[in-house]
Amino acid sequence: MKRKVIRGGSWKDVARYLQVSTRDYEYQDTAKSFVGFRCVRSYLGT
Numbered sequence: 001m002k003r004k005v006i007r008g009g010s011w012k013d014v015a016r017y018l019q020v021s022t023r024d025y026e027y028q029d030t031a032k033s034f035v036g037f038r039c040v041r042s043y044l045g046t
Contacts, residue, residue, distance in 0.1 A: 001029070004025070004028050005023055006023070011034055
């Protein structure tokens with residue numbers, strides 16, 4: 001079965017897996033409720 005690359009972490013992962021450079025692999029016909037979205041926050045700096 002073919003696999004796909006998953007970049008970054010999800011809401012259920014520990015902080016070190018939230019980097020975009022983190023790679024994981026899943027089967028192409030598998031869907032996960034915690035993969036496939038990104039949380040966005042407005043820039044609060046000056």
